[in-house]
Amino acid sequence: MRVKTLNPSAMHRAADSACGLMKTLAHPDRLMLLCQLAHTGEMTVGELEERLDIHQPTLSQQLTVLRDEKLVDTRREGKYIYYRVRPGAALALLEAVYREFCGPGKNR
Numbered sequence: 001m002r003v004k005t006l007n008p009s010a011m012h013r014a015a016d017s018a019c020g021l022m023k024t025l026a027h028p029d030r031l032m033l034l035c036q037l038a039h040t041g042e043m044t045v046g047e048l049e050e051r052l053d054i055h056q057p058t059l060s061q062q063l064t065v066l067r068d069e070k071l072v073d074t075r076r077e078g079k080y081i082y083y084r085v086r087p088g089a090a091l092a093l094l095e096a097v098y099r100e101f102c103g104p105g106k107n108r
Contacts, residue, residue, distance in 0.1 A: 021089055024069050025097075029054050029062045034071065034085055035102070038094045042075075042084035 025031055032052050037043060043051070049059050063083060066072045071090045072083050085091050100106075 018089075020069075021071075021093070024065065024071065025090070025093060027062065027065075029058060030066060031097070033059075033062055033066065033083075034090065034094055035098065037072065037083055037085045038091060038098070042082045044080045044082055046080075048083070 025034070029052075032054070033048060036048065036052055045059060045063070048063075049055060054062070063072070066083075067074065071086055073086050074084075075082050085094065
């Protein structure tokens, strides 16, 4: 059986992307925001503030980081902006984090 050789430059690009994502997820407030959004689907800033007890300006600052990193999508409905987790690698990692740290039988 022949082992496939991996392209080192492709591996570096992938590692850089993965490290960037994990760095963004490594902040407790951002992780809580993403977990809440992954669990509920979408929420307004006011709903997130109430549910997570993260207050302004911290909430806005962290949501801006998540938007800039393209981890959340938004939609406007009247005066409200709704946030939701963008499908992709972040959502897959959040599901793994949930299983390991928050799922049934885990200490909460």
